[in-house]
Amino acid sequence: MLFNSIDFAIFLPLVFLGYWFVFKKNLKLQNLFIVVASYVFYGWWDWRFLSLIIFSTIVDYSVGLAMSGNISEKRRKILLLISIFVNIGFLGFFKYFNFFADSFVTAFSVFGKELSVTSLKIILPVGISFYTFQTLSYTIDVFRKKLEPTKDLIAFTAFVSFFPQLVAGPIERATNLLPQFYKKRSFIYSDAVDGLRQILWGLFKKIVIADRSAEYANWIFNNSNDLRGGTLILGTVFFAFQIYGDFSGYSDIAIGTARLFGFNLKQNFAFPYFSRDIAEFWRRWHISLTTWFRDYIYIPLGGSRGSNWSKIRNTLIIFVVSGFWHGANWTFIAWGLVNAIYFIPLLLLGGNRKNLDTVAKNKFFPSIKDLLMMGSTFALSLFAWIFFRADDLSHAFRYISGIFSDTMFSYTSIDKTAKVLTTVILIVFFVIIEWIGRNNKYAIEKIGSTKYRIINWGFFYLIIALIFVFGGVQQDFIYFQF
Amino acid sequence: MRKFFTKILFFVLPIILIAMPLDYFISSNLKKSVVHVDGEFLVWNDIYSDNIDVDIAIYGSSRAWVHISPVILKDSLGIDAYNFGIDALNFKFQYFRHQQYLKYNPKPNYIIVSGDSFSFEREEGFYNYEQILPYMLFDKDYLKNRKTFNVYSWFDYYVPLLRYFGQTWDIVRAINVAVGLENDPPARIDGYMGMNRPWNDDLENAKDEYGTLKVKIDDEQIALFDRFLIECEDSGIQVILVYSPSYFESRKFINNHEEIINVWEEFAAIHDLLFLDYTQDTMCYNRDYFYNSSHLNKTGSELFSSKLAIDLKPFISH
Numbered sequence: 001m002l003f004n005s006i007d008f009a010i011f012l013p014l015v016f017l018g019y020w021f022v023f024k025k026n027l028k029l030q031n032l033f034i035v036v037a038s039y040v041f042y043g044w045w046d047w048r049f050l051s052l053i054i055f056s057t058i059v060d061y062s063v064g065l066a067m068s069g070n071i072s073e074k075r076r077k078i079l080l081l082i083s084i085f086v087n088i089g090f091l092g093f094f095k096y097f098n099f100f101a102d103s104f105v106t107a108f109s110v111f112g113k114e115l116s117v118t119s120l121k122i123i124l125p126v127g128i129s130f131y132t133f134q135t136l137s138y139t140i141d142v143f144r145k146k147l148e149p150t151k152d153l154i155a156f157t158a159f160v161s162f163f164p165q166l167v168a169g170p171i172e173r174a175t176n177l178l179p180q181f182y183k184k185r186s187f188i189y190s191d192a193v194d195g196l197r198q199i200l201w202g203l204f205k206k207i208v209i210a211d212r213s214a215e216y217a218n219w220i221f222n223n224s225n226d227l228r229g230g231t232l233i234l235g236t237v238f239f240a241f242q243i244y245g246d247f248s249g250y251s252d253i254a255i256g257t258a259r260l261f262g263f264n265l266k267q268n269f270a271f272p273y274f275s276r277d278i279a280e281f282w283r284r285w286h287i288s289l290t291t292w293f294r295d296y297i298y299i300p301l302g303g304s305r306g307s308n309w310s311k312i313r314n315t316l317i318i319f320v321v322s323g324f325w326h327g328a329n330w331t332f333i334a335w336g337l338v339n340a341i342y343f344i345p346l347l348l349l350g351g352n353r354k355n356l357d358t359v360a361k362n363k364f365f366p367s368i369k370d371l372l373m374m375g376s377t378f379a380l381s382l383f384a385w386i387f388f389r390a391d392d393l394s395h396a397f398r399y400i401s402g403i404f405s406d407t408m409f410s411y412t413s414i415d416k417t418a419k420v421l422t423t424v425i426l427i428v429f430f431v432i433i434e435w436i437g438r439n440n441k442y443a444i445e446k447i448g449s450t451k452y453r454i455i456n457w458g459f460f461y462l463i464i465a466l467i468f469v470f471g472g473v474q475q476d477f478i479y480f481q482f
Numbered sequence: 483m484r485k486f487f488t489k490i491l492f493f494v495l496p497i498i499l500i501a502m503p504l505d506y507f508i509s510s511n512l513k514k515s516v517v518h519v520d521g522e523f524l525v526w527n528d529i530y531s532d533n534i535d536v537d538i539a540i541y542g543s544s545r546a547w548v549h550i551s552p553v554i555l556k557d558s559l560g561i562d563a564y565n566f567g568i569d570a571l572n573f574k575f576q577y578f579r580h581q582q583y584l585k586y587n588p589k590p591n592y593i594i595v596s597g598d599s600f601s602f603e604r605e606e607g608f609y610n611y612e613q614i615l616p617y618m619l620f621d622k623d624y625l626k627n628r629k630t631f632n633v634y635s636w637f638d639y640y641v642p643l644l645r646y647f648g649q650t651w652d653i654v655r656a657i658n659v660a661v662g663l664e665n666d667p668p669a670r671i672d673g674y675m676g677m678n679r680p681w682n683d684d685l686e687n688a689k690d691e692y693g694t695l696k697v698k699i700d701d702e703q704i705a706l707f708d709r710f711l712i713e714c715e716d717s718g719i720q721v722i723l724v725y726s727p728s729y730f731e732s733r734k735f736i737n738n739h740e741e742i743i744n745v746w747e748e749f750a751a752i753h754d755l756l757f758l759d760y761t762q763d764t765m766c767y768n769r770d771y772f773y774n775s776s777h778l779n780k781t782g783s784e785l786f787s788s789k790l791a792i793d794l795k796p797f798i799s800h
Binding site for chain 1: 483485486489493496497635637643646647648650651653
């Protein structure tokens with residue numbers, strides 16, 4: 001079920017009413033109701049793949065329980081490996097089987113050996129990369145004794161399948177979300193209003209910014225061979241706003257929806273396009289995944305301690321794995337590598353933790369220096385997005401050579417000027433609102449909560465009107481494919 | 483909780499109250515547009531305002547729309563005609579328009595069905611889907627045919643304004659009409675529009691993209707067309723099948739062109755209908771009459787309409 005669909009517009013109020021009116025008095029029933037609602041939400045897409053979630057849930061719940069008590073370290077490690085094997089096994093099969101099979105064949109063909117490996121018609125279950133990482137965080141934290149294993153199967157099932165963030169995150173840690181299922185939730189008016197506000201902003205990002213940008217980004221990337229450099233640059237800008245609006249919009253809707261039910265999820269995006277260097281960008285982009293990799297891979301590898309070579313190795317590993325997490329394509333790996341290349345000099349020169357605070361804090365306008373730094377970081381991210389969006393590596397390289405050609409400063413018309421300009425104006429409006437609200441958890445957190453109701457409501461009506469009039473052609477959420 | 487629901491109610495109430503008047507404003511102005519969506523509103527408006535009392539109705543897709551001039555037929559044959567050609571849509575859409583036409587207007591004596599390669603092809607999309615926006619709300623006929631109009635959901639037929647969600651340029655067009663900014667001449671006259679266009683690259687582009695194309699004939703469309711012919715026979719409407727000229731090279735591009743013509747010939751034979759086939763006409767070999775491989779330009783369509791009128795004369799009674 002898509003957040004931006006009529007189905008969800010009916011589903012959400014029904015679940016809300018059931019949750020707060022029918023099952024409010026019994027925590028276990030309330031949690032069970034969340035599980036049922038979440039399974040309906042997921043099964044709406046394809047009920048067959050519910051079996052994967054259920055299996056994963058049972059395995060990790062059992063592994064967690066088996067780790068409790070006085071058992072040897074060796075047995076705990078075996079249990080952890082079982083959990084990793086099952087979860088990564090599912091992920092590997094559904095997401096990477098064909099990639100490895102094809103790459104294997106290609107590698108052998110280089111040496112003149114023609115292999116025949118059958119590609120399987122595998123459907124990628126929606127959200128598999130998200131919920132496997134979420135359940136893995138539970139078993140790893142239990143293994144590390146950071147978390148007591150739960151005996152409450154319903155709470156654990158609700159934690160794994162919680163519908164607001166089931167298919168595209170934020171990837172929640174068991175230490176944050178699971179305890180919230182143990183406690184009675186009470187309805188807090190200000191939280192619910194805040195949730196609705198964040199949902200509204202998420203819908204604006206997705207429906208207006210992402211879906212409108214997608215129309216042009218898709219067209220430009222699909223026809224890149226015939227277009228001039230200036231248009232190709234525009235294509236990457238549209239894609240940058242498509243992916244940001246799409247994914248951060250989804251996260252806003254997820255977080256806002258969870259708040260309606262009395263849950264607090266992690267912030268997943270913190271205005272990444274206002275970053276002054278690439279390290280700051282990565283602290284602000286897809287935070288739940290970045291911190292997951294940091295805590296479960298980067299730090300265990302040694303992190304930024306040790307020799308320069310180990311720092312470089314760890315950074316390369318983390319970015320390549322991060323790229324590969326996004327999809328079974330060399331383009332994602334290249335995207336990870338490009339970001340690693342951006343990041344390593346900062347790390348080696350000790351500049352990776354220079355810009356920790358919000359840019360131009362307590363000021364309205366940024367300094368020229370901040371502006372230049374933000375601009376250059378954005379330009380670097382644009383370059384990297386080319387790899388992320390391209391169909392394959394050769395497409396990416398053709399696209400780049402198309403940009404850096406003698407047509408770099410000329411433009412091929414892609415649509416009626418009024419239509420393109422409308423999208424550009426909407427993006428500018430969006431960037432201004434994001435800039436104004438950059439000190440908050442989401443851009444309109446404070447804009448829509450002044451003491452003057454007429455301003456608040458007027459602003460919300462404006463956003464609703466913009467969504468209504470300028471909503472783009474409905475597109476799937478990009479991160480569903482991951 | 484009560485406060486929450488009260489506030490939600492107060493917030494949503496103005497939206498609910500404004501939805502119907504706003505829907506009316508957009509719909510009533512949008513349908514006044516004489517150029518939007520290739521002028522399809524002009525035809526729908528004529529149908530729904532009981533405006534069409536003609537002897538000859540011309541059906542088909544874009545090839546009907548831009549090939550057959552009702553004015554020329556009227557001048558030659560001395561009887562009224564109207565062109566119902568609906569751009570880029572196959573027979574199931576043409577049939578819906580036919581049903582609406584007969585529901586609101588007197589029936590014609592003759593229906594000329596203009597054939598093309600894609601009349602009986604299965605069609606998943608709905609080109610110019612905006613053309614039904616102003617008419618579909620609470621309309622049972624549209625709802626009954628909602629599988630045909632598959633881009634809309636059930637809610638679009640019942641919830642005011644919902645179907646205009648994201649229709650930026652339709653809303654802008656409605657506002658333009660309302661404030662008098664649309665000053666273009668009508669895109670159609672009696673449903674027809676001659677295209678004053680030079681030859682374009684459509685055929686070359688299509689060849690580059692597809693090489694050749696095989697049109698898959700859909701059994702459902704065939705069955706529907708058969709039903710249509712029987713219904714016309716039952717109600718005393720004489721159907722004439724016409725396959726207007728197409729540029730000779732398009733016959734090479736559509737590699738089952740003969741099969742398609744055979745389908746039309748079979749229909750003519752089974753239902754004992756007149757079939758006028760112009761696919762070998764001399765016009766087909768002169769590119770000056772076309773703006774692309776399957777569409778005549780204004781000069782070509784006027785010449786063709788005159789030829790058609792002459793060929794029809796022996797079969798049309800006053």
